[in-house]
Amino acid sequence: MSSTTREQEKITVMTTLLQGKITNGQAATTLKLSLRQIKRLKKAVRERGYEALIHQLKDRVSNHHIDEAIRNEALKKVKEEYSDFKPKFASEKLEENHQPQNKRFTKLDYLTEYKS
Numbered sequence: 373m374s375s376t377t378r379e380q381e382k383i384t385v386m387t388t389l390l391q392g393k394i395t396n397g398q399a400a401t402t403l404k405l406s407l408r409q410i411k412r413l414k415k416a417v418r419e420r421g422y423e424a425l426i427h428q429l430k431d432r433v434s435n436h437h438i439d440e441a442i443r444n445e446a447l448k449k450v451k452e453e454y455s456d457f458k459p460k461f462a463s464e465k466l467e468e469n470h471q472p473q474n475k476r477f478t479k480l481d482y483l484t485e486y487k488s
Contacts, residue, residue: 453465
């Protein structure tokens with residue numbers, strides 16, 4: 373798993389901190405984090421290693437991801453039945469008339485994208 377520049381900077385600073393070369397306050401200033409966050413990260417690194425500094429959802433699908441099939445189904449219904457509606461109203465009508473299993477089915481972002 374590759375790490376970002378920010379994550380590499382955290383690893384470098386935390387290594388220096390754990391070696392005792394800098395204080396918690398200096399690490400907090402360098403990383404632009406609070407002293408409390410530095411203490412939490414320091415504890416996590418001691419318990420789980422440097423993987424604790426890498427975001428836990430990296431290389432995973434977001435919890436808010438909408439399946440492509442659901443998205444396409446919503447766009448298809450909008451195109452067929454609500455093509456002359458504005459995105460907000462089309463979203464309301466989809467929710468009202470087609471009772472989506474998932475509320476995110478009617479997410480305005482996709483409808484706005486379609487209308488553009």
